[in-house]
Amino acid sequence: MKTIYSEDHRLHHARLELIDGTLKPAVEMPSRADTVLARVREVGLGSVDTPTRHPRTAIERVHAPAYVAFLEQAWSLWTATGRAHDALPLNWPIRGFRGREPEAIDGKLSYYSFDAGSPITAGTWQAAISAVDVALTGVDVLNAGARSVFSLCRPPGHHAAADYYGGYCFLNNAAIAAQALRDQGAARVAILDVDYHHGNGTQSIFYERSDVYFLSIHGDPLQEFPYFLGYADELGEASGQGFNRNYPLRWGSGFDLWSAALKDACKVISDYRADALVVSLGVDTFEKDPISQFKLKSPDYLEIGRTIAALKLPTLFAMEGGYAVAEIGVNAVNVLSGFDEAAG
Amino acid sequence: MKTIYSEDHRLHHARLELIDGTLKPAVEMPSRADTVLARVREVGLGSVDTPTRHPRTAIERVHAPAYVAFLEQAWSLWTATGRAHDALPLNWPIRGFRGREPEAIDGKLSYYSFDAGSPITAGTWQAAISAVDVALTGVDVLNAGARSVFSLCRPPGHHAAADYYGGYCFLNNAAIAAQALRDQGAARVAILDVDYHHGNGTQSIFYERSDVYFLSIHGDPLQEFPYFLGYADELGEASGQGFNRNYPLRWGSGFDLWSAALKDACKVISDYRADALVVSLGVDTFEKDPISQFKLKSPDYLEIGRTIAALKLPTLFAMEGGYAVAEIGVNAVNVLSGFDEAAG
Ligand SMILES: [Zn+2]
Numbered sequence: 001m002k003t004i005y006s007e008d009h010r011l012h013h014a015r016l017e018l019i020d021g022t023l024k025p026a027v028e029m030p031s032r033a034d035t036v037l038a039r040v041r042e043v044g045l046g047s048v049d050t051p052t053r054h055p056r057t058a059i060e061r062v063h064a065p066a067y068v069a070f071l072e073q074a075w076s077l078w079t080a081t082g083r084a085h086d087a088l089p090l091n092w093p094i095r096g097f098r099g100r101e102p103e104a105i106d107g108k109l110s111y112y113s114f115d116a117g118s119p120i121t122a123g124t125w126q127a128a129i130s131a132v133d134v135a136l137t138g139v140d141v142l143n144a145g146a147r148s149v150f151s152l153c154r155p156p157g158h159h160a161a162a163d164y165y166g167g168y169c170f171l172n173n174a175a176i177a178a179q180a181l182r183d184q185g186a187a188r189v190a191i192l193d194v195d196y197h198h199g200n201g202t203q204s205i206f207y208e209r210s211d212v213y214f215l216s217i218h219g220d221p222l223q224e225f226p227y228f229l230g231y232a233d234e235l236g237e238a239s240g241q242g243f244n245r246n247y248p249l250r251w252g253s254g255f256d257l258w259s260a261a262l263k264d265a266c267k268v269i270s271d272y273r274a275d276a277l278v279v280s281l282g283v284d285t286f287e288k289d290p291i292s293q294f295k296l297k298s299p300d301y302l303e304i305g306r307t308i309a310a311l312k313l314p315t316l317f318a319m320e321g322g323y324a325v326a327e328i329g330v331n332a333v334n335v336l337s338g339f340d341e342a343a344g
Numbered sequence: 345m346k347t348i349y350s351e352d353h354r355l356h357h358a359r360l361e362l363i364d365g366t367l368k369p370a371v372e373m374p375s376r377a378d379t380v381l382a383r384v385r386e387v388g389l390g391s392v393d394t395p396t397r398h399p400r401t402a403i404e405r406v407h408a409p410a411y412v413a414f415l416e417q418a419w420s421l422w423t424a425t426g427r428a429h430d431a432l433p434l435n436w437p438i439r440g441f442r443g444r445e446p447e448a449i450d451g452k453l454s455y456y457s458f459d460a461g462s463p464i465t466a467g468t469w470q471a472a473i474s475a476v477d478v479a480l481t482g483v484d485v486l487n488a489g490a491r492s493v494f495s496l497c498r499p500p501g502h503h504a505a506a507d508y509y510g511g512y513c514f515l516n517n518a519a520i521a522a523q524a525l526r527d528q529g530a531a532r533v534a535i536l537d538v539d540y541h542h543g544n545g546t547q548s549i550f551y552e553r554s555d556v557y558f559l560s561i562h563g564d565p566l567q568e569f570p571y572f573l574g575y576a577d578e579l580g581e582a583s584g585q586g587f588n589r590n591y592p593l594r595w596g597s598g599f600d601l602w603s604a605a606l607k608d609a610c611k612v613i614s615d616y617r618a619d620a621l622v623v624s625l626g627v628d629t630f631e632k633d634p635i636s637q638f639k640l641k642s643p644d645y646l647e648i649g650r651t652i653a654a655l656k657l658p659t660l661f662a663m664e665g666g667y668a669v670a671e672i673g674v675n676a677v678n679v680l681s682g683f684d685e686a687a688g
Pocket residue numbers: 195196197282284320321322
């Protein structure tokens with residue numbers, strides 16, 4: 001399958017994230033994409049194409065325009081206050097606070113984010129819109145008739161909601177791609193999120209809609225980031241009732257439990273009669289991932305690809321997490337190779 | 345007037361807080377209380393007494409028992425995961441997230457907080473309950489007939505709500521004192537918050553009640569922490585409608601604007617016919633405060649004390665913020681001396 005990739009991801013290179021009670025070197029780093037790209041080439045997965053620029057309207061089909069404008073301006077507002085280091089928020093409007101955007105940039109960062117682990121840097125906006133183009137060019141490839149495509153997005157997207165960032169995600173590449181598939185003719189789109197973390201942003205974007213079915217297999221929110229979404233009883237609301245499915249798994253879960261969840265999710269997608277599938281492809285389910293607690297092994301990812309291929313759907317893989325940099329290439333590309341092998 | 349003070353405040357000594365996009369040495373430090381105590385003694389304000397221990401029920405009249413239990417256990421849960429440095433959360437349940445307490449300590453910290461600037465240390469719980477005893481012993485002094493008392497609380501309290509901490513505050517000393525005054529016979533209690541920052545915690549605790557009137561003069565939330573509460577249109581709700589008053593002032597405001605707000609607030613308190621007054625006494629309104637943007641000068645604090653004394657109410661001063669350590673003693677004690685002088 002084709003890979004869509006842009007060098008612009010390098011423009012987002014955060015230095016430090018707040019985790020474990022302290023600032024540590026950011027695990028979401030440019031070398032992640034390099035390793036994946038190198039593996040794509042090593043196994044000869046297919047051509048590697050650069051994305052084409054898409055209109056901003058596609059982003060605003062999913063994200064609030066005021067939020068998009070904030071992301072675009074954040075770095076210049078931050079540096080206008082005399083600071084040259086990466087921007088981090090300091091507090092958050094939890095229960096009981098009001099939802100009004102402050103004037104001060106520190107307040108805006110606080111208003112539009114949900115964690116202190118996602119620094120905004122000089123190049124974050126450019127990298128984020130480039131990752132969206134990588135996803136939307138993948139949509140173009142599918143619409144041109146391809147069975148599948150790999151959008152090697154970075155930064156990732158699935159934690160970003162309509163109007164907030166977090167979890168290293170700023171614009172929700174997978175959600176924007178799913179919406180573009182809908183807007184370009186697919187009646188029903190499924191999003192399968194196999195990243196270790198719950199795709200809270202994607203879920204919240206489509207939670208009241210029946211035309212995009214969101215499914216996620218992830219660390220139990222009682223134990224794992226983002227903590228406050230991803231429970232099994234979240235089934236959608238309003239028109240979206242019955243079109244959301246979560247498979248929270250406990251720390252230490254291995255491929256036996258994980259693949260049982262995947263099989264169930266694929267059955268749901270099949271019954272839904274989706275016209276297209278977007279896979280939020282995170283490989284932080286890997287046993288050696290530095291911030292995660294599942295026990296998947298490299299050959300398991302081949303099997304994941306084969307299982308997804310059996311759905312026989314036009315499939316866009318959008319890169320999400322995975323922080324064991326040495327193995328992220330092998331694991332991500334194993335999913336794609338397994339898919340190609342089974343798709344024939 | 346009497347000062348109530350406990351050495352236990354030293355048990356809370358945070359190392360670093362997230363502010364300005366990075367971890368900086370915590371400005372809320374033990375020497376703050378030392379400076380104030382030294383000045384109390386220097387001017388001969390009155391006797392300095394140690395607090396008596398009060399039952400936990402007084403805390404749970406204001407804070408959720410599950411939150412209090414969390415605070416008590418947080419450090420041991422944190423260190424049980426092999427960490428010895430101060431505990432900080434990493435993400436927060438903003439709009440769209442659910443309100444369920446996670447099992448993992450990192451998730452609990454995230455659930456029960458609203459910022460990344462309030463580290464929990466080995467001694468935070470002991471210091472926080474000791475600050476509550478300082479406040480409640482102040483209530484005892486008033487109930488024994490004193491016109492006024494100074495509860496030299498540390499850590500401060502006014503940002504702490506019924507079930508979350510933040511802004512260097514863990515238990516809301518002023519709110520607990522006001523509730524104790526109510527429970528011990530005062531029909532109407534006013535809380536006047538003169539700290540530079542909005543007393544979001546206190547406001548939220550009493551927002552739907554008419555028996556405790558909350559008034560705050562502070563930096564405009566469009567510009568200043570905590571950003572998401574403290575607007576002039578927050579007037580209370582339900583039974584509390586009309587019993588909350590905010591005076592947000594822009595960065596750079598001096599004593600002319602500030603004292604006009606104070607005079608209006610005192611008029612409101614007088615019209616309310618309060619039986620007792622709790623003053624959340626922060627002096628981070630000072631022109632040299634390192635994290636604030638008002639322009640009050642040291643003599644202005646004498647005038648504040650005189651103006652408050654003119655209300656002729658039994659008055660408990662509970663120490664809140666103020667981070668210009670060299671001058672915090674002079675400024676805080678100027679309020680108290682001004683009060684004593686006018687109270688005669
Ligand atoms: Zn992840």
